[in-house]
Amino acid sequence: xxxxxxxxxxxxxxxxxxxxxxxxQALLEQDNHLQQVWVTGEVSSATRYRxxxxxxxxxxxxxxxxxxxxxxxxxxxxxxxPAQGEQLIVLGRIHVHPQRGQYQLIVWQALPAGEGLRxxxxxxxxxxxxxxxxxxxxxxxxxxxxxxxxxxxxSPQAAAWGDIQRTLRRRxxxxxxxxxxxxxxGDQAPVSIGNAIRHVGRDGRADVLILSRGGGAIxxxxxxxxxxxxxxxxxxxxxxxxxxxxxxxxxxxxxxxxVCAHTPTAAAEQAVPQLADLRxxxxxxxxxxxxxxxxxxxxxxxxxxxxxxxLSKLRLDRKLQQxxxxxxxxxxxxxQGSALQIQQANQHCQSLRxxxxxxxxxxxxxRGYAVVRAxxxxxxxxxxxxxxxxxxxxxxxxxxxxxxxAVLPQSPENE
Numbered sequence: 001x002x003x004x005x006x007x008x009x010x011x012x013x014x015x016x017x018x019x020x021x022x023x024x025q026a027l028l029e030q031d032n033h034l035q036q037v038w039v040t041g042e043v044s045s046a047t048r049y050r051x052x053x054x055x056x057x058x059x060x061x062x063x064x065x066x067x068x069x070x071x072x073x074x075x076x077x078x079x080x081x082p083a084q085g086e087q088l089i090v091l092g093r094i095h096v097h098p099q100r101g102q103y104q105l106i107v108w109q110a111l112p113a114g115e116g117l118r119x120x121x122x123x124x125x126x127x128x129x130x131x132x133x134x135x136x137x138x139x140x141x142x143x144x145x146x147x148x149x150x151x152x153x154x155s156p157q158a159a160a161w162g163d164i165q166r167t168l169r170r171r172x173x174x175x176x177x178x179x180x181x182x183x184x185x186g187d188q189a190p191v192s193i194g195n196a197i198r199h200v201g202r203d204g205r206a207d208v209l210i211l212s213r214g215g216g217a218i219x220x221x222x223x224x225x226x227x228x229x230x231x232x233x234x235x236x237x238x239x240x241x242x243x244x245x246x247x248x249x250x251x252x253x254x255x256x257x258x259v260c261a262h263t264p265t266a267a268a269e270q271a272v273p274q275l276a277d278l279r280x281x282x283x284x285x286x287x288x289x290x291x292x293x294x295x296x297x298x299x300x301x302x303x304x305x306x307x308x309x310x311l312s313k314l315r316l317d318r319k320l321q322q323x324x325x326x327x328x329x330x331x332x333x334x335x336q337g338s339a340l341q342i343q344q345a346n347q348h349c350q351s352l353r354x355x356x357x358x359x360x361x362x363x364x365x366x367r368g369y370a371v372v373r374a375x376x377x378x379x380x381x382x383x384x385x386x387x388x389x390x391x392x393x394x395x396x397x398x399x400x401x402x403x404x405x406a407v408l409p410q411s412p413e414n415e
Contacts (some may be wrong), residue, residue, distance in 0.1 A: 017101075018098065021096070021098045021101060022098065024096060025096035025098060028094045028096055028103060029093075029094060029095065029096060031094075034093065034094040035093050035094075036091070036092075036093060037091070037092065037093065037094070037105075038089055038090070038091050039057060039066065039089070039090050039092070039105060040087070040088070040089045040090075040113055041057035041058055041059055041060075041065075041066070041087075041088065041090075042057070042058055042059070042060055042085065042086070042087050042088075043055050043056070043057060043082045043083060043084050043085065043086050043088060044056045044057070044058045044065065044084065045084055046082050046083055046084050050072075051071065051072060052069050052070050052071040052072050052074075052075070053069070053070045053075060053081075053082065054067070054068070054069050055068050055069075055070075055082045055084075056068065057082075057088065057090065057105070066104070066105055067102065067103075067104040067105070068082070068090060068092065068104060068105040068106075068107050069104055069105070069106060069107065070082070070107045070110070071106075074107070074108060077108070077109065078107075078109060078110045079109065079110060079111050079112075079120070080110045080111055080112050081110070082107075082110055086112075087112070087113035088110050088111065088112065088113055089110070089111045089112075089113050090105065090107045090109065090110045090111075091107070091108050091109040091110075091111075092105045092106050092107040092108050092109075093105070093106050093108075094106075118218075118222075122225055122252075125225070125227060125252065126252060126255070129227065129230055129252065129256075130255075134230060134231070134234045134255075134256050135255040135256060139234075140258045140259075141239045141258045142239070142258075143208055143239050143241070143258070143259060143270065143271065144207045144208060144239070145273070146273070147175070147207035147208050147271065147272060148175070148176060148207060149175075149176040149177070149178060149205050149206045149207055150168065150175060150176070150177050150178070150206060150207065150208055150209075150210060150271055150272070151177075151178040151179075151180055151200040151203075151205075151206035151208070151209045151210070151238075152164055152177060152178070152179050152180065152209075152210045152212065153180045153181075153182050153193060153196045153197055153200065153209060153210070153211045153212070154181075154182065154184055154210075154211070154212045154213055154264070155181065155182065155183060155184045155185075155213065156179070156181045158184060158212075158213055158214055159214050159264075160212045160213050160214045160243070160264035161179070161212075161264075163214075163263075163264045163265045163268070164210060164212060164243075164264050164265070164267070164268045165177065167264075167265050167268035167269060168268050168271070168272060171268070171269065171272050171273070171274050171275060172272035172273065172274075172275055173275065175272060176205075178200065178203070178205060178206055180196040180197075180199055180200050181196065182195070182196035183223075184213035184223065185213070185216070185220045185223065186223070189223035189226075190223045190226035190228045190229050191228065193211070193223060193224075193228075193229050193232065194228045194229055194231075194232035197209065197211070197229075197232040197233065197236050197240075198232060198235075198236075200236070200238075201235075201236050201237045201238065206238055207238060207239075208238055208239045208240075208241065208271055209236060209238055209239070209240045209241070210240075210241045210243060210264075210267050210268065210271055211233065211240060211241070211242050211243070211244070211253065211257065212242070212243040212244065212264040212267050213244055213245070213264070214245075214264065215245050216245070221244065221245055221251060224242075224244050224251040224252065224253040224254075225251050225252045225253070226252075227252075229252075229253055230252045230253060230255075230256045233253055233256040233257055234256050239258040239259070240256075240257045240258050240259075241257060241258065241259045241260075241261060241267045241270050241271055242254045242256075242257035242259070242260050242261065242267070243261040243262070243263055243264040243265075243266060243267025243268070243270075245262070245263075362396070365394065365395060365396040366396035366397075367396070368396070369396075370393045370394060370395050371393070371394035372391055372392070372393055372394075373391065373392045373393075373394065374389060374390075374391055374392075376392075379391065382407050382408065382410065383407070385404050385407060386404065386407065387404050387405060387406055387407060388403065388404060388405075389403070389404045390402070390403050390404075391403070391404060
C-alpha cells in the first residue's frame, strides 16, 4: 500500500476543534489591544434583531470586513446609529463564537468618521478637567484695571500678533508689551505654548497674559484642546485672556482662561482700557466733583445765614449781661464765704495755741516746778530714791545735780 504522506511527521496526539477554537479565543479575547479597540470602516449591511443591531463593517475597497453587533442595552448610548453606506468609527472588543468558529466586534460606541472621534476625545477630556475644577468660575481672576506690562503668547508669523500690537498702541499708548513666541499649530504646538506660558510666569514682569492666534480649520485649533496647554493656563500666576479663532466653538483653553475673547483684537481690547475713555471719565469726575463742592458750599452758606438770623433774634448781648451780673454776684458770695471761713479758722488756731501753751512742760517749769531724774528716769515718788543717791533736777532755766541726804515719810494728808 502506498502512503500519500511520505514526508509528514504524524503526531502522537491531535488538537480537537474545541481545543484549537478555545486557544484562538484566548489569544483574541485576552489581547489588551483587542479588549478595547477603535475600528473605522463603512457599514455594508445592518439588520435589527430582538437581541440587538447586527452590521458589517468593511474597508472602502471591500478587501476586508468584520461582523459587528450592538446589544439592545447599548443602542441608546450610541452617538450615531449604524446604517448601510455610512462611514463610522466604532469602539468595542473582539469576541469569538466557538460554535460557529467566527469572531465579531461587540460595539459600545459608534461615531461619524473624521470629526466623531475628535469630538468624543474632546468631551472626555473636558469632563475630566471640569471634574478637577479647572473650569470653575470661582477660580477665575479679575483683570487689572490699569496694567503696566502685558505678555503675548502667539506665533511671530501670525496675523494675530500684528492685530494685538496695533490695538494696544491705539487704546493704551506707552504700554510695555512682552512677546513670548510659540507654535500655535501642529504636533509641537502644545509643548511650545506651555513652555511660553510658564516662561512668562517665571519672568514676573507682566500683569496679564494674552494667548492668541487667528482663525483656521478645526484641525489647526487642536493644540488649544490639549491637556498640557489647559494645565499651563490654569497654573499661570497672572490672569490669562484667550483670543483664539473667529466665533468658533469654544476650546478647552477658552474655558480655562480667566477671560475669553473671540478674536485677537477683542482680547487686546479686554486687556487694556481705552485711553480716550479714561480721559472722558476723568473729566466727568472732575465736573461731578466741582458740582458737588459748589452745592455743598452753597448749602453751608445758607446754613450760616439761617444761624445768623437766629442769633440776631436771640438778643445775646442781653443774655451775656445777665450772665455777667450773675457771675459777679456769685464771685462776691464766694469771697465773703471764704473770708468768714478764714476768720473762723484763725480763731480756732488761736484757741489751740493757747491750750498748747498751757500744757507745755517748759511753761510749768518756769513757774518754779522742777523735773527730778535718777539715772535719766523721772522720779515720781520719794520711795523711788535712797539717801546718798545723786539726782538731776531740770528747772525752768538750767539743770542742777543734788544728793539725797534723807527720805521723809509721806504725810497722812498726802496719802
